Amino acid sequence: MTRSSDIEAEAFGPHDHQACRAQALAAVEAACAARRLRMTPARACVLEALLEAHRAMTAYELLDRLREAGLGSQPPVAYRALDFLVRNGFVHRIERLSAFVACTHGGSEHVAVFLICRGCRGVAEAVLPQLGAGLAASAAGQGFSVERMVIEGEGLCARCREAEAA
Amino acid sequence: MTRSSDIEAEAFGPHDHQACRAQALAAVEAACAARRLRMTPARACVLEALLEAHRAMTAYELLDRLREAGLGSQPPVAYRALDFLVRNGFVHRIERLSAFVACTHGGSEHVAVFLICRGCRGVAEAVLPQLGAGLAASAAGQGFSVERMVIEGEGLCARCREAEAA
DNA sequence: GGTCATATGTTACTTTATAACAGATCGTGC
DNA sequence: GCACGATCTGTTATAAAGTAACATATGACC
Numbered sequence: 360m361t362r363s364s365d366i367e368a369e370a371f372g373p374h375d376h377q378a379c380r381a382q383a384l385a386a387v388e389a390a391c392a393a394r395r396l397r398m399t400p401a402r403a404c405v406l407e408a409l410l411e412a413h414r415a416m417t418a419y420e421l422l423d424r425l426r427e428a429g430l431g432s433q434p435p436v437a438y439r440a441l442d443f444l445v446r447n448g449f450v451h452r453i454e455r456l457s458a459f460v461a462c463t464h465g466g467s468e469h470v471a472v473f474l475i476c477r478g479c480r481g482v483a484e485a486v487l488p489q490l491g492a493g494l495a496a497s498a499a500g501q502g503f504s505v506e507r508m509v510i511e512g513e514g515l516c517a518r519c520r521e522a523e524a525a
Numbered sequence: 526m527t528r529s530s531d532i533e534a535e536a537f538g539p540h541d542h543q544a545c546r547a548q549a550l551a552a553v554e555a556a557c558a559a560r561r562l563r564m565t566p567a568r569a570c571v572l573e574a575l576l577e578a579h580r581a582m583t584a585y586e587l588l589d590r591l592r593e594a595g596l597g598s599q600p601p602v603a604y605r606a607l608d609f610l611v612r613n614g615f616v617h618r619i620e621r622l623s624a625f626v627a628c629t630h631g632g633s634e635h636v637a638v639f640l641i642c643r644g645c646r647g648v649a650e651a652v653l654p655q656l657g658a659g660l661a662a663s664a665a666g667q668g669f670s671v672e673r674m675v676i677e678g679e680g681l682c683a684r685c686r687e688a689e690a691a
Numbered sequence: 692g693g694t695c696a697t698a699t700g701t702t703a704c705t706t707t708a709t710a711a712c713a714g715a716t717c718g719t720g721c
Numbered sequence: 722g723c724a725c726g727a728t729c730t731g732t733t734a735t736a737a738a739g740t741a742a743c744a745t746a747t748g749a750c751c
Contacts, residue, residue: 371669397717399729418707433732438708443729454620455675457707457738472660474669483669490656494638494678502683503537503640503649509621509677512660517668563748565698584738599701604739609698623707623738 371474371481371516379463380410386465387449396447401430405440406461409450414480415458453482455511460484472510478519537640537647537682545629546576552631553615562613567596571606572627575616580646581624619648621677626650638676644685 387406391398398406408424409416422437430436441459444450448468450459455475460482464471470491474483495505515523553572557564564572574590575582588603596602607625610616614634616625621641626648630637636657640649661671681689 371667397729401730431731434708435710435732436730439729454677474664474667474671476669477672483667490660494656494676498640498678498680501537501640501649502686503642503678504680504686505640505678506643506680507678509675509679510660511620511675512664512669512671512673513675514664514670514672520668520670561749563698567699597700600739601701601741602699605698 371476371479371483371518376413380413383410383461383463383465390447390449390465394447396443399440400428401425401436402440402443404428404430405437406444406449409459409461413461415453415456415460415475415482417456417458421459451484453511454509455513456480470508470510473512474516475511475513476516476519477513478515478522481516483516537642537645537649537684542579545579549576549627549629549631556613556615556631560613562609565606566594567591567602568606568609570594570596571603572610572615575625575627579627581619581622581626581641581648583622583624587625617650619677620675621679622646636674636676639678640682641677641679642682642685643679644681644688647682649682 384407388398390396404425405421408421418434418437418441421441422432422434425436425440426432441450441452445452445459449462451462451471451473452459453473453475458480460473462471463484464486469486470488472485472487472490474485476482490510491508494508498505550573554564556562570591571587574587584600584603584607587607588598588600591602591606592598607616607618611618611625615628617628617637617639618625619639619641624646626639628637629650630652635652636654638651638653638656640651642648656676657674660674664671
């Protein structure tokens, strides 16, 4: 387990991807069991594709996977699976990309910060509890109740910056 | 001039809208003069519609205004005007809504925080310099260079929360 | 007044997302 | 076991958001 109080860009560096995938999958399975959620074939297919890719994928890219797996070929199939996964905190929607990425922080509710590389489309997720809380409190002081927070930084990861310079 | 180190939800409360509009317009005009930018009829129409509405509007809503004004009826007309206004910091894109809102902080580059009311679609903008800088620095520590930062809180303003409770 | 950069007009198209409704399946209580 | 309500799936159709490409026009500057 890495520190989560600072931004980690592991997604952009070498890491034990097999392990991070297995761990995320186990966390989701445990959450489904605990909360009586149904991890159906279509939902599992979408989640696995995202864990495998470790980058943001669009609904239509995911629909291709579903089609290949014989699990449906129309947009609502993908959007419904994504809706379930996002609602339950297993996947995050990246607004900036109109795309989706698997959550690497275990599925409970949390405010996440995303670093999005415009080169490789990789996405690093960090959880900065004090940040979300501070913003929500500041907004509440004005009578505004924040229900959802989107924090996304777009730029270049170290590798892509080198590649672009070359 | 209000404090900009904390979130202001003026957009959701009573304020001198006429003055805030005029002030924003003057700032944009000054910036155009200083930077040799061309404020053409289509661009002005879009900006004025946004200043007038004081809420997020989609590209197609703005295109309707352009059409009414006889300034074009095809999507690229609206998108080009918006591209100019966003590039120059006069308008912000609200990712969460795929929509646009006039900037209330004078057009220079800045990291803005938006509070988006899902009831009335009103948008309050705040500038929290230390926040953007902190995030960028944290990311830079990981070799990631942030070029653009998106911070959006979605929820309910005081008025809409009351209306919903009723 | 030529010319280069910028802005406009238009056609056609891609990508992203949802509404609506019929049918299948699951879990629960009897 | 089976009726039931809730949830999930399959499908058609369409809405909404955004862009590529190319021709034409306008402005700024020498």
